[in-house]
Amino acid sequence: MPIDPQKIRIQELANKYLKGQLSSSEQLEFDEWFKSEGNENIYIDENIAESEDKHRQLILSRINEQIKQDIKVKTIWPRIAVAASVLLALSIGGYFILNKTSTLQIVKYQKQEIVPGINKATLTLANGQKIILTRGLNGRLAQQGSTLVQVNSSKSITYTASAVNSSLATRVQLNTLSTVRGEQSPYPLVLADGTKVWLNAESSITFPTSFSEKERIVKITGEVYLEVSHDAAHPFKVKVRDQTIEDLGTQFNINAYPDEPNMKTTLINGSVKISKGSQSAFLKPGFQAVVSTSGSAIIVQAADLDQVMAWKNGSFEFEGTPLNDIMRQISRWYDVDIxxxxxxxxxxxxxxxxxxxxxxxxxxxxxxxxxxxFKIEGRRILVMP
Known part of the structure; x- marks a missing residue:
């Protein structure tokens, strides 16, 4: 049986394609030949898709097989020849389905890498202006009334109040430092009284730019660690949901995420008073107050400080921790849905x-x-038995 000259020509073009030697006109000829009807799939698993050479060899062997069988192979190639530059740029280790129907389709399934959260936060000033905070900033950020906001040489966001202008000094303004999922504060925030604050992912603190009242009051959401500058004459109070935590010379962590079944206040050093409604409790270092979101009782129990402080120290710490609890932490830090x-x-x-x-x-x-x-689907994690 005589060999079809057209098949010889296609074989020649295919070989030149494998060597990367197709001219512009030959590429057009090659593409045009493959624009035909038909429907067929090629499956390339992750072991095959390790390199460009393996992609090319698979394509050539498939063509040779079909030519030998005197079967039209044009149904395979439009997905490959027309979009070869796309295909060969795809990540190594992928799984591909190449299919031609009425239009060109290339679908890629690959091992997805979701990177951890970053050091980033947003400072919202009293006038609504937002300042994005990342590592590497230095110097003045804003002026809020009589208070200068800056990143100092110690890499902290500081609020320094000045009494030079008395009219400005009495004009208290509120600022908010916040993070979203996948972020944590890149610097400690130093309030005007010297109190230091760190934010975990999806958290916030709203605070006055200077403290001129008898009480120093801030509001928080999410998870926040504070090192409070104690001043008995001006007690420091944290408002969170329907609770108040009052500092009595303190380093403490508050976990008050709305998707957690309990709100936990853990004392690292010093003393705090927890109040909810008519109930109150005092904490000693190493203990935490636990309040259910559906109840009012304040339960005081010993705390695992390594677990509590793990987020601030850059790690996850688990000790008999239920999977659901772990997945909520992962969701916030990696910005994924579970x-x-x-x-x-x-x-x-x-x-x-x-x-x-x-x-x-x-x-x-x-x-x-x-x-x-687990199965990763975009930014969703499917958990299965």
């Missing part, structure tokens, strides 16, 4: 891992238990 498929109960974890790891590494560690599996 979904569950099937029943997952009674799974707890212990150990420590850096928050600088990509999410794949975190999930791989959790999967070693064999009791849970």
């Amino acid at each position: 979904s569950y498929k099937g029943t997952i109960e009674g799974i707890e974890f212990g150990g420590s891992i850096s928050r600088s790891k990509n999410i794949n590494e975190i999930l791989s560690v959790l999967e070693t238990t064999k009791g849970v599996h």
